[in-house]
Amino acid sequence: MxxxxxxxxxxxxxxxxxxxxxxxxxxxxxxxxxxxxxxxxxxxxxxxxxxxxxxxxxxxxxxxxxxxxxxxxxxxxxxxxxxxxxxxxxxxxxxxxxxxxxxxxxxxxxxxxxxxxxxxxxxxxxxxxxxxxxxxxxxxxxxTGPAPSYNQTNSYSGGGHGPMGGFENLPNPIPAERIxxxxxxxxxxxxxxxxxxxxxxxxxxxxxxxxxxxxxxxxxxxxxxxxxxxxxxxxxxxxxxxxxSPYLNDDETAAPLFTSTPKTEAYANLNYLYNVYFHDPDPGDAYVTIRILEGPDWLTLEQYDGQSAALYGIPSQPGNYEVRLELNDDIHSPTQDFTIVVDEPLSGSWEYVGQRGFSQNSFQVFGIEKDSEDNLYVFGNENNTPALYKNAAGTDLWEQMGNISTSCSVSAGGMDMASNGDVYVAYSDQGDTGHAFKWDGSQWTPIGSSFSSVETHIVLDNDDLPYLVARDVNQGYKGVVFKLESNSWVPVSGTGIYAPDVEYACHQDLVFDSNNTPYISYADYMTNNTLKVRKFEGGEWVAVGNGIDNLYFYQSMALDENDMPYLAYCAYPSYQLRAVRFNGSDFESLGDNLAEGAVSELNACFNEGKFTVAFVNEGQSNYLSVLQYEEEWSYVGPSLVSEGSMDDPCITATDGALYVAYSDNGLQGFASCMKYAEAVILYPPTDFAAEVFGNDNVKLTWNLPIEGEPNAYKLYRDDALVATVTEMSYEDYDLPTGSHRYTISAVYPQGESVQAGPIVVETTVGIGEQEQTRFNVYPTHVTSTLTIESGVQGTLTLYNTIGQPLMTIQINVGSNTIDVSSLANGVYFIKSTQGTTTRILKF
The missing domain is CATH 2.60.40.10 (Immunoglobulins)
Known part of the structure; x- marks a missing residue:
């Protein structure tokens, strides 16, 4: 003992x-x-x-x-x-x-x-x-402990209150794993x-x-x-x-300890980053150092100071990689052991729109919108002043759009975009006065008159009529909805109060269905922190379903294609992410603890029929995460999107692409914007084959790609382009004697596909023998079993889209049945060792 x-x-x-x-x-x-x-x-x-x-x-x-x-x-x-x-x-x-x-x-x-x-x-x-x-x-x-309970609120963040021993360089709040x-x-x-x-x-x-x-x-x-x-x-x-006394283990000094949780998720060909944080309870004269004791060659460790380091690298192959990190203070050397699980490459990726941290100062994001010409707009509070930034389509440049106000200290706001591209913004200032403006591309114009309100947001209906949702100071801070008539803000009904029985309605979200009916979700903090929804119908605001108890501030609503409300919210006291949808009579759960830890600020939208939620992942150092629902929940890209902690995520979706703007705490709270889009796979033609005739002529034939509609096809002989055609065949005449290598690609508006092939032909003798090596594969869309018919005995190799061999198949003359049920859904190429024929498959 x-x-x-x-x-x-x-x-x-x-x-x-x-x-x-x-x-x-x-x-x-x-x-x-x-x-x-x-x-x-x-x-x-x-x-x-x-x-x-x-x-x-x-x-x-x-x-x-x-x-x-x-x-x-x-x-x-x-x-x-x-x-x-x-x-x-x-x-x-x-x-x-x-x-x-x-x-x-x-x-x-x-x-x-x-x-x-x-x-x-x-x-x-x-x-x-x-x-x-x-x-x-x-x-x-x-x-130490989990977020958000162990997050430290930090008003010194950003340096606005002067230096404070380095706390001015830390975010607010300081994530639990950093302290x-x-x-x-x-x-x-x-x-x-x-x-x-x-x-x-x-x-x-x-x-x-x-x-x-x-x-x-x-x-x-x-x-x-x-x-x-x-x-x-x-x-x-x-x-x-x-x-x-000394510590109870009889040590005069304590060992340094890791405060961060290892990041174990990674994807092939995508940068892995684990921000490592550690703490020394007895700093003394010793400087804590960190090193890799065990890990793959693709990992690099960079120490920033005596409290933090970055472990990063790009894995090229899927697999499990064991890692051991060691801290050392000249006395103790504790370790952290974990396994990085590298999965197959993702089907899409998150990329910055323009430069990271594009604003000129710290920026609280209120909204993001995209116009019909693919220009992006981000509105928010920049250094206590309302500001709108525009990213012109196809450029990396973000430019501020005029000056809305130079004397207003902003506390809350929102934005929306008209069908003609005009941008509408609204906000409350620190004096509890609401303001609304329109940007028409060249100048700012006030909308209506100012009014006494807090938490002011603006939403346009289907006819581009502006609505305001706010808490009215003159009516006891009750929740109100107003609309613009003759450049004046008038209540939607009565005094504008949509929930007269609620003393304290806040954190409101207003949306319109396809019939132009407004729906509002809000927090009733006088009744068990209840999340409620109402719609304006028959001249009054009526309840939609029953209230949902135990909301913690943050919620967001979006309507599906059938006008059914979906809500994502932060639950209390667990701070977990939950979601519900209206089924026609009441709200039903779409899942609890979706992020497997605490969350805070969030924003939701629909993207191609998928309910999508961007949120601050408090359980993971306040990183940005994005989840989507389509019968089940899955992350959009990696589970952690941003490069560091962040706040105020706002999301929008258009043409299958997602855009998220946020306050980037890794860059002193400047605004950053990221875009996610599925990788567009440009499929090559199928059933590419060659036949020699007349000893020195070759007829090439092919079929349509398994997906997509090409504008043309490019044929290459011995790596040189010989023809661009729109037909499904091509004849190549008067070839010199010898071997010739053919490939083909499909040309789309988005670009050129990878090349199918190669097919190697001889323009002298032995053509009939080469034709025997051609093989047929079906079906093209595979579920579990693949059938291969071959004229010869030989070997085939199955490749993924980045050229990695996954399976070698021995075939006999005649029909061969291959079990491919263990392979993940995706696109694959199958090729004979003789190199004469290639097939493209989709599982």
Missing amino acids: LLYTFSIGFAQKNVLVEELTGTWCQWCPRGIYYGDSLCGTYDNVIFVAIHCSDPMENSTYYNASGLQGAPSANIGRHFLAQETQNWFQKVEQENQIPSKVSMSVTCNYDPETQQLTANVGAMALENMSGDYRFAAILTEDGV AYDHVGRQLLCDYSGVPGSFPTSLQANQSANYEFTYTLDENWNYNYVRVIGLLIAPDGTVENAVK
């Missing part, structure tokens, strides 16, 4: 700093920075982070501390509720107060039973009397004020006293990072002195 026993004693005065903090606290990164700075400056500071209202909370400790504001701290329990700017000064003052005791702590810990015994001792440095008491606290370093929490106050081992009677009422100089504490550690705590803090509390409730 492993048992740790150790003791430590101090004659020096140690200063206890107890800080109130929380993951929800936007200014608490300042407390983390100041706390680490104190510990780095003074070797006698013992720091405790008392968490409240987050998963690390110890309510007893929090309530007893008396602290209310975060971040603030009690220093030595002499100086109470001190703001961070006073910490250094108060520690200096506390250091000037001499201690009457030296302290020691002896610990025994059994990892099997999780039983801890801690003996806290004190030796008097002078004669003492009074109600002194022993106390003890358990703290843990390196605490670990140190000094976490896990447990008071007694009352906050100590154990009554645990210390003699009088003690002479050089005499000692001690008290034994016992505790069973929580199974979720890692004892390798847990310490015991022993205290002697003075009669006035202040800390006479304190002592800190």
Whole structure:
């Protein structure tokens, strides 16, 4: 049985700093920075982070501390509720107060039973009397947990509030896998004020006293990072002195730890990227380094600093690849082991539209639209000013479209596009005033007059009539819908309130069906955070189905081709992605926990009949993910799309292509836009064959491709183009004696297909023998069994579309049956070893 026993004693005065903090606290990164700075400056500071209202909370400790504001701290329990700017000064003052005791702590810990015994001792440095008491606290370093509960809110992100120890370079919030929490106050081992009677009422100089504490550690705590803090509390409730034990594994320093979860998904011919994050609870003078102990040759590791690195590369072959990473701080060398599963190449890809981070400043995306000429528009809040950017079709350039306002601080907004390409935008400013404008390609024109509202969005109906959805300040912030008449905003019905029984309707989404009936989805936060849908019918807003309980802020609605509403939303308190659809009477589930972890902001649309949702994948460091539903859910491309954390995804679909614009936290919150399109497979002709006649002439024949309608066919002899034809045959005359190699491609509006063939012919003798090697394959669209008829015995090879051989087939003269049920759906080529004939198959 492993048992740790150790003791430590101090004659020096140690200063206890107890800080109130929380993951929800936007200014608490300042407390983390100041706390680490104190510990780095003074070797006698013992720091405790008392968490409240987050998963690390110890309510007893929090309530007893008396602290209310975060971040603030009690220093030595002499100086109470001190703001961070006073910490250094108060520690200096506390250091000037001499201690009457030296302290020691002896610990025994059994990892099997999780039983801890801690003996806290004190030796008097002078004669003492009074109600002194022993106390003890358990703290843990390196605490991590899942998003979003362990995300740290960070108002210093972007540097707008000045530098703050590097937190200005981190996103807001800081994803859970990019942060670990140190000094976490896990447990008071007694009352906050100590154990009554645990210390003699009088003690002479050089005499000692001690008290034994016992505790069973929580199974979720890692004892390798847990310490015991022993205290002697003075009669006035202040800390006479304190002592800190080594970690319960008897180490004076803790091992660095990985805080990120390995990315195990990859695809052939697509870049793999795992952003690796790690943390050192005891940074000291050692710099944590990282290296690959085991991994494939295609992987490269690049370390950025003592907290992060990137593991990346492009795999060429599918397969499973074992990886082992190692951290090293000159003492410890923990490892992270995982398997990268590389699948077959994807059928499509995500690519940036123009440059990544195309805006001029940080940008909160409100909407994205594409016009009939393939120009893209993105609207949002750029550095607290409304801004519209345009990407001209076929270019990489994003250009800002005029100036909507130079004095308005934007809080929320939306956009839509008319059938003629005019762009309509609306937004609320920080003064709770709503504004609407139209961009006609050359200038901005106000739409209607301004109005008192928040969460203002604009939507056009099927006739391009603008509608506004907002929360009306003058009507108690109730949800309202207005439409434009004679350049004035008038309520759709009555006062415009679509849900008079709802005191607090927000996070609204307005869409129109094919009959121009408006549907609105919204959150009712006065009734179990319920997601509700209404439509305007018969002159009133009527409920569509029953409400869906336990919404957490984010939801989005889209209608299918039958005008049935589909909704995606973030559930509470799990923060999981869920989806429902209306079946004519009520909403039915399309699945729970679709992202297998927490999500936040999301936006939905339909793309070629598929309900598609773009969302912030909080469980994966706030990366962009896109899911689509067609009888079952699947990711569009890889599960993680963006190169780093992001916010505010907005999605649109047109002509089978998806576009997502978002705030790119990897580039200081600038706007980025990505496009996904299925790879267009340009199929070559089928049944390509050759026949020699007249000794020096060749007749080439072929059939249509298995899919597509080519405009023409290109024929190549010995790799040189000899003809472009529209017919299904071609005769090549007067060939020189010898071997000739023919290939053929199909020409489409999108480009030229790969070449079918080659077929090799001899223009001297042996033509009849070569013809015997031709073979027939059917069916062309294969399900599970392939039939091959051959004139000779030989070998065939099956290839995928990138030329990789997948199967070698031995054939006999006559009919041969081949089982291909193990192959994935796709397009394949089959070719004889004699090289005379090639067939194209689709499974």
